[in-house]
Amino acid sequence: MIRLQGVGKVYRMGKVLVRALEDINLEIEEGEMLAIMGPSGSGKSTLMNILGCLDRPSSGTYLWRGRDVTQLSDDQLSEFRNRWVGFVFQTFNLLPRFSALDNVELPLFYRGVPRRERRRRAREVLELVGLGDRIHHLPSELSGGERQRVAIARAVVGDPRLILADEPTGNLDSRSGGEIMNLFEELNRRGVTVVVVTHDPAIAERAPRRVLLRDGRVERDYRNGREEVMAKDA
Amino acid sequence: MLENLRAAWRSLSANKLRSFLTMLGVIIGVGAVVCLISLGQGAGAMITSQIRALGSNLIMIASAGRPPLLAEDAEDLVERMPELVRAMPMVSRTVTVKWGRETWETTVQGVTPDLPAIRDFYPLVGRFVQQTDIQARRRVAVVGQTVVDELFGGKLPLGETILLQGQAFTVVGIMERKGEAMGTDQDDVIFIPLTTAQRLLGTKRVNLIYAQVSDDADPSAVVQRITAIFAAKHRRSDTVRVFSQEQLLQTVAEATRTLTIMLAGIAAVSLLVGGIGIMNIMLVSITERTREIGIRKAVGARRNQLLQQFLVESSLLSVMGGVIGITAGWAGSRVVAQIGGWPTALSVQAAALAFGFAVLVGIFFGVYPAWKAANLDPIRALRYE
Ligand SMILES: Nc1ncnc2c1ncn2[C@@H]1O[C@H](COP(=O)(O)OP(=O)(O)O)[C@@H](O)[C@H]1O
Ligand SMILES: [Mg+2]
Numbered sequence: 001m002i003r004l005q006g007v008g009k010v011y012r013m014g015k016v017l018v019r020a021l022e023d024i025n026l027e028i029e030e031g032e033m034l035a036i037m038g039p040s041g042s043g044k045s046t047l048m049n050i051l052g053c054l055d056r057p058s059s060g061t062y063l064w065r066g067r068d069v070t071q072l073s074d075d076q077l078s079e080f081r082n083r084w085v086g087f088v089f090q091t092f093n094l095l096p097r098f099s100a101l102d103n104v105e106l107p108l109f110y111r112g113v114p115r116r117e118r119r120r121r122a123r124e125v126l127e128l129v130g131l132g133d134r135i136h137h138l139p140s141e142l143s144g145g146e147r148q149r150v151a152i153a154r155a156v157v158g159d160p161r162l163i164l165a166d167e168p169t170g171n172l173d174s175r176s177g178g179e180i181m182n183l184f185e186e187l188n189r190r191g192v193t194v195v196v197v198t199h200d201p202a203i204a205e206r207a208p209r210r211v212l213l214r215d216g217r218v219e220r221d222y223r224n225g226r227e228e229v230m231a232k233d234a
Numbered sequence: 235m236l237e238n239l240r241a242a243w244r245s246l247s248a249n250k251l252r253s254f255l256t257m258l259g260v261i262i263g264v265g266a267v268v269c270l271i272s273l274g275q276g277a278g279a280m281i282t283s284q285i286r287a288l289g290s291n292l293i294m295i296a297s298a299g300r301p302p303l304l305a306e307d308a309e310d311l312v313e314r315m316p317e318l319v320r321a322m323p324m325v326s327r328t329v330t331v332k333w334g335r336e337t338w339e340t341t342v343q344g345v346t347p348d349l350p351a352i353r354d355f356y357p358l359v360g361r362f363v364q365q366t367d368i369q370a371r372r373r374v375a376v377v378g379q380t381v382v383d384e385l386f387g388g389k390l391p392l393g394e395t396i397l398l399q400g401q402a403f404t405v406v407g408i409m410e411r412k413g414e415a416m417g418t419d420q421d422d423v424i425f426i427p428l429t430t431a432q433r434l435l436g437t438k439r440v441n442l443i444y445a446q447v448s449d450d451a452d453p454s455a456v457v458q459r460i461t462a463i464f465a466a467k468h469r470r471s472d473t474v475r476v477f478s479q480e481q482l483l484q485t486v487a488e489a490t491r492t493l494t495i496m497l498a499g500i501a502a503v504s505l506l507v508g509g510i511g512i513m514n515i516m517l518v519s520i521t522e523r524t525r526e527i528g529i530r531k532a533v534g535a536r537r538n539q540l541l542q543q544f545l546v547e548s549s550l551l552s553v554m555g556g557v558i559g560i561t562a563g564w565a566g567s568r569v570v571a572q573i574g575g576w577p578t579a580l581s582v583q584a585a586a587l588a589f590g591f592a593v594l595v596g597i598f599f600g601v602y603p604a605w606k607a608a609n610l611d612p613i614r615a616l617r618y619e
Contacts, residue, residue: 111534
């Protein structure tokens, strides 16, 4: 589904160039679940942003189902994210003045789905994540675990093919974190591709495939107890 | 659109005080325009109606130096100018009038029988000054309603004898009530025959000639001819001042217009300031909501969707400011009208203009902040603390 070829990302901080990613070759199949690990500053978030088309690589190509998406315009990238990708962030990133329901229906709003239909589907996914009785609560009235479940509901409401979760359990205790991972596994079983960034080996254990980043490069890429999976060259 | 309105309403009501303060510039601008223009037009309408109340198609010829204006000048004018229907010389002075023990200070006007037709001002009871009164210099008086109230305590004074500067006059008529015009009480008056008045006041001259122009004549041309006639007769051009009712009306209309334009200018400036206020707050609001914008972009908001959202917000601010401003301005003008006894006319045009201008200002000054929001880089926006 996804093929990154020689992807690099350079940030310019004044005169200093920061190489956040260098020569990343990575292939992700439809329906996979993988964990991305690595020390802080190794480029995990940058990689997620590129996978989710929030950002464009500085070099290399990104093929989505065989189509190069690096040349898309900003608006086309917005549409791409809206249709195919759901983001889950460490800090939840919910709109603070909006109820759970309002937050969840946001992607459908930008897709132009009529209000009634939006509400119905938002309610549905909130029930799916176990918050059917909290739909009118503001984020500030919810616990961390509940907030992250709202965020997951928002990520999946548009029926995306790819869920990108950047340290989704980083701000949660281990029990809530475990519940969040259960949700991701459930989504994965339904056929959604899930990529989770984590520091926690116990969390990473639950993903069949793990990618280790160091200094902006893929250091290891392996499946449970088996040999390393090397990205194929184009 | 409705969705955008709802969202804009939500984010504005999330910070009510700030939204209100932002609107204040627009409120004050629109309110001031509506209030002042309502008052200005009300005053203009009042003065206009008072000028009309003087009579119709009038030309006033006022004595302004030597040689003086004489009663014969009026007859002479009517004879020489077919455009003039009639002309009435008048002499007037403030005198003290006595009735028994009562006294009252009022204006005595020496007039001819033409006055009712010229001024559209008729006796209610009794009769007016007649030609025979003029010829015989009779000491008869026709009194206004204020004099009836103040001197006679409201009693019908027909046939009563009053003293004007020690001379006895018989009241033969009472005028209808005319009200106030040009800031003076038109009913505080006593009419007596012109010739009687001239003898009483010891003068041969008159203060004023009222002339009435026929409907099909051009008043300003008549004014010019009269001026020319007097210039030839007196061999000087500055002995009389001639002006038509038409000219007075035009002067008032012009003054009202000038006032309106000035107010519109002031309003434009204050609306501009209001607009800059809106832009300022929108910029602050966008900075504060950088993260929110990042989130919206992450879930797939396109540029023009965000542009719309923020434009609707700033427009909503200015529209609400405009509505509140119109209401406040109208209420303000009513209060001034109540306190000052000043008429108001809510100018729909002014309200619509101010409102439309306010909305334009809101959109115009909202464009830059909205554009800025729409073009934020989502990565930076999400990292923003
Ligand atoms: N927008 C940015 N501007 C400049 N440098 C950045 C930016 N984003 C990330 N970086 C830098 O790129 C490197 C990788 O960052 P990141 O992907 O956030 O790492 P991780 O998520 O693994 O901690 C870091 O050195 C970071 O400072
Ligand atoms: Mg990170």
